[in-house]
Amino acid sequence: MTARGPAPAIETHRLTRLFKARRRQAEVHALEGVDLRVERGECFGLLGPNGAGKTTLIKILTTLLLPTTGTATVAGFDVVNDPFQVRRRINMVSGGDTSGYGILTVRETLLLFARLYGVPHAEARRRADALMDVTGLGPKADSLLSSLSTGMKQKLNFARAFMSDPEIVFLDEPTLGLDVEAARDIRAFVTRWLEERPERTVLLTTHYMVEADELCGRVAIIDRGQILALDAPRALKRAIASEPVFELQIGTSAAAFEDLREVHGVRSLSHHADLSTGAIALRVAVVEDQVIGEVLGRLKERGAPVLNLTKSEPTLETVFVHLVGRGLEDEDMDGQG
Amino acid sequence: MLPDDWRERLRLNWGAVLARARVRTVASWREKSWIIGETVFPFLAMSAFILVYRGLHAPKIYEAFVVLGGAMIAYWNNVLWSMASQFFWEKEQGQLQLYLMAPVSRMSILFGMALGGMIMTTSRAIVILAGGILVYHVPLPLDRALPAFLMFLLTLGAVYSLGMILSSLFLLWGREVWHTATLFQEPIHLLSGFYFPVRALGAVTAGLASLLPITLGLDGIRQILYGKAAHGLIPLVWIPPLQILLLVFFLFLAHRSLALMENLGKREGRLTLRGG
Numbered sequence A: 001m002t003a004r005g006p007a008p009a010i011e012t013h014r015l016t017r018l019f020k021a022r023r024r025q026a027e028v029h030a031l032e033g034v035d036l037r038v039e040r041g042e043c044f045g046l047l048g049p050n051g052a053g054k055t056t057l058i059k060i061l062t063t064l065l066l067p068t069t070g071t072a073t074v075a076g077f078d079v080v081n082d083p084f085q086v087r088r089r090i091n092m093v094s095g096g097d098t099s100g101y102g103i104l105t106v107r108e109t110l111l112l113f114a115r116l117y118g119v120p121h122a123e124a125r126r127r128a129d130a131l132m133d134v135t136g137l138g139p140k141a142d143s144l145l146s147s148l149s150t151g152m153k154q155k156l157n158f159a160r161a162f163m164s165d166p167e168i169v170f171l172d173e174p175t176l177g178l179d180v181e182a183a184r185d186i187r188a189f190v191t192r193w194l195e196e197r198p199e200r201t202v203l204l205t206t207h208y209m210v211e212a213d214e215l216c217g218r219v220a221i222i223d224r225g226q227i228l229a230l231d232a233p234r235a236l237k238r239a240i241a242s243e244p245v246f247e248l249q250i251g252t253s254a255a256a257f258e259d260l261r262e263v264h265g266v267r268s269l270s271h272h273a274d275l276s277t278g279a280i281a282l283r284v285a286v287v288e289d290q291v292i293g294e295v296l297g298r299l300k301e302r303g304a305p306v307l308n309l310t311k312s313e314p315t316l317e318t319v320f321v322h323l324v325g326r327g328l329e330d331e332d333m334d335g336q337g
Numbered sequence B: 001m002l003p004d005d006w007r008e009r010l011r012l013n014w015g016a017v018l019a020r021a022r023v024r025t026v027a028s029w030r031e032k033s034w035i036i037g038e039t040v041f042p043f044l045a046m047s048a049f050i051l052v053y054r055g056l057h058a059p060k061i062y063e064a065f066v067v068l069g070g071a072m073i074a075y076w077n078n079v080l081w082s083m084a085s086q087f088f089w090e091k092e093q094g095q096l097q098l099y100l101m102a103p104v105s106r107m108s109i110l111f112g113m114a115l116g117g118m119i120m121t122t123s124r125a126i127v128i129l130a131g132g133i134l135v136y137h138v139p140l141p142l143d144r145a146l147p148a149f150l151m152f153l154l155t156l157g158a159v160y161s162l163g164m165i166l167s168s169l170f171l172l173w174g175r176e177v178w179h180t181a182t183l184f185q186e187p188i189h190l191l192s193g194f195y196f197p198v199r200a201l202g203a204v205t206a207g208l209a210s211l212l213p214i215t216l217g218l219d220g221i222r223q224i225l226y227g228k229a230a231h232g233l234i235p236l237v238w239i240p241p242l243q244i245l246l247l248v249f250f251l252f253l254a255h256r257s258l259a260l261m262e263n264l265g266k267r268e269g270r271l272t273l274r275g276g
Helices: A054-062 A085-087 A105-114 A121-137 A149-163 A178-195 A208-216 A233-240 A256-263 A289-303 A315-322 B007-028 B032-055 B060-084 B084-091 B096-101 B105-134 B141-191 B203-209 B214-229 B236-268
Strands: A010-019 A028-038 A044-047 A069-074 A090-094 A166-170 A202-204 A218-223 A226-231 A245-249 A266-274 A279-286 A306-312
Touching: A010 A054, A010 A245, A010 B214, A028 A054, A028 A226, A044 A054, A044 A208, A054 A069, A054 A166, A054 A202, A069 B032, A085 A090, A085 A315, A090 A149, A090 B096, A105 A121, A105 A149, A105 B007, A121 A149, A121 A178, A149 A166, A149 A178, A166 A226, A178 A202, A178 A208, A178 B084, A202 A208, A218 A233, A218 A315, A226 A233, A226 A315, A233 A315, A245 A289, A256 A266, A256 A279, A279 A289, B007 B105, B032 B060, B032 B105, B060 B084, B060 B105, B060 B141, B060 B214, B084 B096, B084 B141, B096 B105, B105 B141, B105 B236, B141 B203, B141 B236, B214 B236
Parallel strands: A044 A202, A044 A218, A090 A166, A166 A202
Antiparallel strands: A010 A028, A010 A069, A218 A226, A245 A279, A245 A306, A266 A279
C-alpha cells in the first residue's frame, strides 16, 4: 500500500485481539471489533480503565502486536503488511517506562535513538538540545542516566520519542508518575508540537480526564475492548447533561429563596448553608441557560447579594462513569491492557 | 521524511549498527569495576591453570594453550551474557519495544551488539595475551601472527553469528535465561578445549565439539601458531572453509530464527510482556 495524502493518520476496521488462555488464565478478548478513524492533525484521546484494551490497540498500531482479525492502517500503511513504512512515521512513549542505558549520558541516549531513525548527526544534536531545553533536561545533558531521578528518566523517555520527528506519536499514559509541574510542561509541549505542523497527530491514552479534556479534540471511551462513545469532549459531556445546573453563593438567609421554584423554567432548587463562609449555597437546575437571568433578577429585587455564580458542567469523568458504570481507577479485567 | 531506496536503508541500518555498538564500547571504559572484572579476574583464572601445568611439569606449549584459550573464553562469555541474553534484558527494561518499533532490521541491532561486544572483549583478551607473554613467558611466534589473526577474525564472525541465533531464542525463553546461559557456559568451556587440546576428548566427542566455531577456531589458531605440537584435531586447510560455512549458515539461521521468533512473539503477545 502506498497511499498518502488523504489517508487518515490512523484507521482500524473491525479490529479484534484475542489473548489465548495461558497458565490457568482465562482467554481475554482485549479488542472486539474496534472501528476507529483518526484524522491527521488531531490529538485523539483514548480513555478506559485498566484492561480496557488501550495498550493492546497501541501495540497493534505500533507494529508490536498482531491483530487476531480486522485491519489497521497508520499513515495509510497496513500495520501487518507494511510495518517498515509505519515505523518510519511513528514513535511512542509509554508512561512509567524509561529508555536508554545507565552508562550513557542524557545527550548520548537521545542521539542513540535518533540514529535508529537515520537522523543526521548535526540535526540530531540540534533536536536533542531543543528537546532537553523544553523538558528541563538541559542541565543534566551530560549526566549519566544511572544518576537521574525517576521523573527525569521519564522526561528523557518522552524526549526520545520526538527525536525522530514522527508524523504520528502514540502517548500511552505519558504523564504517569510525573509531578504536577512536569506533567503541565509535557502537556504544553504536546500542544505546541501539534500546532507547529498541521499533519502531526497524537494518539493519547490517559487516566487523567483533565489531561484528555485539555489536549484532545476528540476522545473515544473504550471498555472491555469495545468503543462505547466517540466524540469531542464537549459533545460527550453535553450528551449526558440533561439540564444546565447553576451554583450560586448568596449572602443572606435561605427563607427568601423558596419562591424561586416558581420561576418559569426552574426545574429544581436546593440550598444549604456554607459553614466556612457563612453564605448560602444555592443549586438551581433550569431547562435552559437563559432562565438563570430571571432567577438573578428575582434575587436582585430582594436585595440578596450574589457572591458567586458558576455553571456546573459535567466532566469527562462524569461521562466516563455514565458510560462505563465505574470510575477509571477501578480495576476490572485482567491481562493485557 | 526518511529515505526510501535501498542505499538509504543500508545507511539507516549501518547507523543502527554503529549506534548499538557504541553503547558497548562506551560501557567498557566508563564502568571501572567492569574493567577490573573483565581483565584482572580472568587473568587470575588463567594463572591458576598455568601454575597447575607447571606443577605437573607439562610441556611449555600447554601454557600457550591456556593463554589462547583464556583469550577466547572472554569472547564466548561475552556472546552468552551480553549477546544471546541481551534481548531478554532489553525486554525486561522495556527497551526492546523501542528497537522493534524502529525502522531498522533487528539483525543490524544484533550486529551492533556483536561489534560492540567484540571491541569491548578485546581489552580483556589483550590483557590475557599480554599477561601470558610478559608474566609467564609463553611463546607467541610473531611471524605467524597475521594468519592466526585472520583465523581469529573468522572465528569471531562465526561465534557471534551463533550468538545471534541464541539471541533470537532467548528472546522468548524468558525467565530461564540464567539457567540457559549457564547451561551453555561450563560445558562449552570443556568441549571447546579452552585449556587443553580438544583431541584429548576423544575422536567422537571432539568431532562433535568441532561443530562449535569456537572449538574449530581455537584448534586452527593453535595449529597455525604451533604446528604439529598443537595436537590439532582437523587438518588446518579444512578449518577456514568450514568456518566460512558455519558463519554463513549461522547468519542465515539467525535471520530466519529472529524473524520467526519475532512473529511468534507478536502473535502470542509475548514480545513486550515483561517477566515472561
